[in-house]
Every structure is written in C-alpha cells, then in structure tokens.
Amino acid sequence: MSPPPIRLFNTMSMQKELLETLVPGKVGIYVCGPTVYSYVHIGNARTFTSFDVVVRYLRYRGYEVTYVRNYTDVDDKIIKAAHETGEAPVALAARFVEAFREDAQALHLLEPDVSPRVSQTIPEIVAIIQKLVDKGYAYESQGDVYFSVSRDADYAKLSKRNLEELCVGERVQPGDQKREPLDFALWKAAKPGEPSWDSPWGKGRPGWHIECSAMSEKYLGASFDIHGGGLDLIFPHHENEIAQSESATDQRMAKYWMHCGFLDLEGAKMSKSLGNVVRLRDALTRVDPEALRFFFLSTHYRHPLNFADKALADAEARLEYFYETLRKVDERVAGKDFAAGPLHGEPGRFRAEFETAMDDDFNSAGALAALSGLFALMNELTDKPPVKDKAMVGRTLQALREEVRRVSSVLGLFEDSPAEWLLRRRDRAVRERGIDVAQVERLLGERAAARAAKNFAESDRVRGLLKEQGVEIMDTPGGTVWKVAPAST
RNA sequence: GGCGCCAUAGCCAAGUGGUAAGGCAAGGGUCUGCAAAACCCUCAUUCCCCGGUUCGAAUCCGGGUGGCGCCUCCA
Known part of the structure; x- marks a missing residue:
C-alpha cells in the first residue's frame, strides 16, 4: 500500500513537500509547548489547535504518530513571575501546567504522547552542553556556557538571515560574558534564590533554547520528522535549536519545520506592550470552546487570522x-x-x-x-x-x-x-441576556393554549412579547422549541 | 536597513498554469395559520495596479502600490 500523498509546507525549503517520513508509517512530531509562567493566550491556543489537527489527521491517514509537546517550566519569566507572587518558581510553574491542562481540555486538544518538562530533563540538557563544549561549539565563561555561533557554518539556514546584518541590531550587554554578540546562553550560572542544578560549570540552569534540543532528542531521537511552533519561533528559538542539536549530533534535527501564523487582534499582533493579550480562559467565557476551535480552523493554519x-x-x-x-x-x-x-x-x-x-x-x-x-x-x-x-x-x-x-x-x-451542546449554548445565552426561563415557559404555555383554540392573534402577540426579550420560538412537529436570538450588536 | 509573508465579491475565506470552492449578508422561491428552522435559485466575465512569459495566468516573471511579520521576550 502506497502512503497517502500528504503535502506540507516546510519552512526550511519554503515550499510544500511530499511527506516522506524517516520510518515508513510512523511520524515523530515535536511541538514547542507553553512556558508556564501565566495562562496561555488565544494565540497560543490557535497554534496548539493547529498542531492538534495535524496530529489527528496523520493518525486518520494511518500514521503511527508520536506527539511530543513540552512544558518549559524553568525560565527567566517564571522566576520573575514567582518573585512577584511570592511563590516558589517550581510551584508557580506547576500551577500553570495544571491551568494549561484545563484549557487544553476545554478546547478538546489531544493529550500528547509525551509532555516532558525542563525540570525533569536536566541530565540530558547537561549532557548536550558538555558535548558541545567538548566539540568546541560552546565555551564556559564564569559559570555561564555559551554557544559560539561563528563555529556553526550553516547558522541561520532556517530563517535565512545574514549574520552580518543580524549583528547590527545586537548589543552585548554590560556584564555579559559572551565572546560575540550572536552567541547565546546554553547554561546560566545560578543567582541567589533561583532554582538551580549541579553541572560541570557549577550550579545553574538551562538557557532558553537548549531544553527543546534535549527533550526532542530524548523522546524522538537525534533526527525526527516534524518540528512545529508559532511563526515567531523561527528566529531565534528554532534556529538555535538547530544549531545546538545538529552541532552536537551531526545529524539533521528535523526534516520538516512547520510554523503556524499569528492570531491578530484588531488587525495587529497581540503583544504585552500594546496590552492587547487575550487569555484563552477569558475568551472562553464569551465564546463556546468548540466555536473557537471552529474559528481557528476556518482559515489555513499558516495565514494570519483576525480575532x-x-x-x-x-x-x-x-x-x-x-x-x-x-x-x-x-x-x-x-x-x-x-x-x-x-x-x-x-x-x-x-x-x-x-x-x-x-x-x-x-x-x-x-x-x-x-x-x-x-x-x-x-x-x-x-x-x-x-x-x-x-x-x-x-x-x-x-x-x-x-x-x-x-x-x-x-x-x-x-x-x-x-442536545447537550445546544442546551449549553442556550444556557449561556440565557445568562448573558438575563432571560427569565420560567417566564418564557409560562408564556409558551399560554401561546400553546391560544393556538389550540385557533386564536392566532393572541398566539402572535405572545411571540412578539418573547421576541422583545430576545427569545425566538419555532413550532416543530415535536412541539414548540425556543432559542435565544443572536445578539444584534 | 536585512529577511519574509499577504492583497480574491458588502464581509469572512479556499484555490499556485486550464478557465473563480465554501460560509455570512442580500434578493427570490418552497414549506408554515403566521413565523422560525431547513431546502432550492440568484449573487466576482473576474482575482490591488502596470508590463512580460504562455495556446491559456488569480495562479509564473519583472516593476509599482497598499497591509503585516521577524530581526529583542513572544505561539
């Protein structure tokens, strides 16, 4: 049996390619998951929904899929957020992992086969860094370890950047231990009060990109089929993952790179500086989760979508x-x-x-x-x-x-x-519009009596009364049913 | 400045060489006591503009114009 002819857009080649997996009939896919320092927003939700459908479709087409989506639970932003709430960083991260699981469930996102966490992958991370140091791709500097971008001949092949240009906007911060501006941290020396682990370079924690190199290799191998994430991860995150992984293993990290387009708000990207970030759980108080899912799927995953x-x-x-x-x-x-x-x-x-x-x-x-x-x-x-x-x-x-x-x-x-979905939707509308269900039912009873007596003038009067409250009624063979009219705003 | 994406009807949105999917809205019809819902019909000779390639282009190439993104944390 020949494999189904699935074509997918590969960011690496910038064109659609036929899916030919490393092992026939099997797919290993890694999706960059949330950094759990807060609740996820609707943009994250779009990306995860897109990849959820990718995984579901590959299975539908008969592939045996290993789906890995991580939790980044060790990170600067988590430490910062924990500092603000007074929680231990680990506790805060655990809390938002739980929150994410609830959100994911509401959106009917499949549970990945593996959901690794940085905090549980430290030995593998240290091993990769050690390998990079040993091979001369990385260097230690006062307890930090940096990846030396100039040692990586094909750096920026995913984002198609030009190194000289990249350097222009880059600055070496005072106190930075980097040799060159583009070098990035693999390991950060611990500061007081921060979560830290032992390493050959002293106590510290992983830099931002290395965790995905470690977790993807641990669960999918040094070379796997599909790596995905949001468009904004192409640079620097995925670029740096490639640099780390391929320098360490001498193998192509992922064959296909898939990137999901942005979810815009009022035609502009959501960003903290604009203050227009909408949390998924806030959005779900206004729109049915499945309707949100439908909305995401109504546009191709690589195109921008306006919320x-x-x-x-x-x-x-x-x-x-x-x-x-x-x-x-x-x-x-x-x-x-x-x-x-x-x-x-x-x-x-x-x-x-x-x-x-x-x-x-x-x-x-x-x-x-x-x-x-x-x-x-x-x-x-x-x-x-x-x-x-x-x-x-x-x-x-x-x-x-x-x-x-x-x-x-x-x-x-x-x-x-x-029946459940329709009732759930009506209940929400009833609450939003402040409709008195008992009164609706009483009026419906009156109208039924009027209709039975062929008093259509009275029957229509009641219909009008209900309509004013936003209640629409429908006479069906099975009796009269009602629903809440869509808000006219 | 560098890299890249997008531009299809009133609105949303598929379509990457063979003669414009689908949805919403709108108009007409069937059904209905009247409605609603549902179903049917109509609704872009044309795909931002100008050139070019081709028997043939929304689709390829060149040049404009207009949006947007990445280049710093970001799904």
Whole structure:
C-alpha cells in the first residue's frame, strides 16, 4: 500500500513537500509547548489547535504518530513571575501546567504522547552542553556556557538571515560574558534564590533554547520528522535549536519545520506592550470552546487570522447549524436498523473532498467547505426527502452521520452530543441576556393554549412579547422549541 | 536597513498554469395559520495596479502600490 500523498509546507525549503517520513508509517512530531509562567493566550491556543489537527489527521491517514509537546517550566519569566507572587518558581510553574491542562481540555486538544518538562530533563540538557563544549561549539565563561555561533557554518539556514546584518541590531550587554554578540546562553550560572542544578560549570540552569534540543532528542531521537511552533519561533528559538542539536549530533534535527501564523487582534499582533493579550480562559467565557476551535480552523493554519467578535459569532452560529442538523438526524436514525440496500446519492463523496483538502498542507478551511454539502444533504433527507423509500433515507442518513463522525475525529468538532451542546449554548445565552426561563415557559404555555383554540392573534402577540426579550420560538412537529436570538450588536 | 509573508465579491475565506470552492449578508422561491428552522435559485466575465512569459495566468516573471511579520521576550 502506497502512503497517502500528504503535502506540507516546510519552512526550511519554503515550499510544500511530499511527506516522506524517516520510518515508513510512523511520524515523530515535536511541538514547542507553553512556558508556564501565566495562562496561555488565544494565540497560543490557535497554534496548539493547529498542531492538534495535524496530529489527528496523520493518525486518520494511518500514521503511527508520536506527539511530543513540552512544558518549559524553568525560565527567566517564571522566576520573575514567582518573585512577584511570592511563590516558589517550581510551584508557580506547576500551577500553570495544571491551568494549561484545563484549557487544553476545554478546547478538546489531544493529550500528547509525551509532555516532558525542563525540570525533569536536566541530565540530558547537561549532557548536550558538555558535548558541545567538548566539540568546541560552546565555551564556559564564569559559570555561564555559551554557544559560539561563528563555529556553526550553516547558522541561520532556517530563517535565512545574514549574520552580518543580524549583528547590527545586537548589543552585548554590560556584564555579559559572551565572546560575540550572536552567541547565546546554553547554561546560566545560578543567582541567589533561583532554582538551580549541579553541572560541570557549577550550579545553574538551562538557557532558553537548549531544553527543546534535549527533550526532542530524548523522546524522538537525534533526527525526527516534524518540528512545529508559532511563526515567531523561527528566529531565534528554532534556529538555535538547530544549531545546538545538529552541532552536537551531526545529524539533521528535523526534516520538516512547520510554523503556524499569528492570531491578530484588531488587525495587529497581540503583544504585552500594546496590552492587547487575550487569555484563552477569558475568551472562553464569551465564546463556546468548540466555536473557537471552529474559528481557528476556518482559515489555513499558516495565514494570519483576525480575532473579532463578528467572526466568533459567525463561527458559533455555524456550529449551531451543524449541531441542529445532527440533533435532527440522531432523532431520526439513532439506534435503528435499516434493511441493507442502495443509498441515495453518494455519501462517500464528501470524504474524498475532505481528504483532498487536508492532504494539501492540512487545509482545514477547504476541508470545512466539504461539510457544507454533507450537512445540506442531511437536512434535505430529514426535512423533505426526495425519495419515498424510507429505508433508503434512513440508511443514507446513517451513512452520512458516520461520515460526520470520521470528520469529527480529525477536526475535533461535533464530539459533544447535539442536545447537550445546544442546551449549553442556550444556557449561556440565557445568562448573558438575563432571560427569565420560567417566564418564557409560562408564556409558551399560554401561546400553546391560544393556538389550540385557533386564536392566532393572541398566539402572535405572545411571540412578539418573547421576541422583545430576545427569545425566538419555532413550532416543530415535536412541539414548540425556543432559542435565544443572536445578539444584534 | 536585512529577511519574509499577504492583497480574491458588502464581509469572512479556499484555490499556485486550464478557465473563480465554501460560509455570512442580500434578493427570490418552497414549506408554515403566521413565523422560525431547513431546502432550492440568484449573487466576482473576474482575482490591488502596470508590463512580460504562455495556446491559456488569480495562479509564473519583472516593476509599482497598499497591509503585516521577524530581526529583542513572544505561539
């Protein structure tokens, strides 16, 4: 069996390449995880969601995937944050690892196969640094150890920088022990009160980039398939990882480098200096987690995505359509057996469209488009079947429902029960709009009585009353149901 | 200054040589006591501008214009 023709954009070559893994049928992927000094923001969430779908799709295509995503739990920012809260750095990091796990769960992110932490990888980190020192790529200086960029002939091959130009913006800070401006720290001598570990260079802790070199090698080997992260990690983080790993092992670190585009806020990158960072957990109080996920997937992962209320509302409305459809279909066919026989149309054709899009650099936006026809057909079959053969309609609906399940497993969407999702959404809207559910139900009862008496004037008056409160009602064969209208703002 | 990305309808957004996916909005229709939901139809002779290559370009090349990112911590 020939491998599925998945193509992916490789930052190293700046073009799409056919995925040919080191070991046929297997993929090792390393994604740079969060530095746990605070809650993750929605930009982080986008990146992790993108790679979540990459991993899911590779598995869907039959690859045996080893997915590694680390926690950077030893870092300057953690020490700084801990100093501010008065916590021990280790405790603060542990607290935010837990917070991240909660956030990840809300977004339906898969648990990686391995989630290593810097604090648990110190021996491996020290070993790599020692190797680099021994091979002359690194030097010790007053308890610090630096990587000597000038010793690395192909430095900057990922970001395509030119070393002379890089030096222009660079300054050697006073007190810095670096020999050359571009050199970067592999090991930092401990200062009082900082977490530290023993090393051949005295007590200290790892520099920023070395942990990923150590953790990826520990769990995926010196050379592995895919390394991913946000666009802003290309330089210097991934560049430095490459320099460290390849100098130490003399092997190509990763074959494919994937980078996720930014999530913009009001058309500008989120940044602390602009004060426009939105935490994931704050965003989740305003938008359904699955709608956020859908929103992320509605644009190709390498393109910029603008975080806007309108777009989120659209995503949520679209998701409601999907779930309403699934609810109807499930009511119709769940648990039923239909005699074998021909299907209406070609339920399988949507899968082909979906796979074609995903095979092309994980084009989730294109993949989502394939769902439109699938859901329209389900609605057509439930509401106004074009064929009289009820068994055929039922069989076809079941087949389509199965297609949705397959797609769900890849996109991480529609994993909730439709009834639960719809109720959860309505409950949130009820809370936001301050709607009195008891009153709604009383009015609904009055209207039902009026309708039974064919008093349509009264019935419509009640409808108007509810509408003023933002409640929309729908008369269905199964009775009158209601929902909260989308906010007009 | 160096490196790089992007520019597709009112809005969002796929499409990297073969004659413009999908969604939202809008208009029309079917259904409905009326609605809503759902379904159907319509909705870019054209892809920022100017040249070029080609039988053929939104897609390739050159030049503009306009956004944006990285070069310092950053997903």
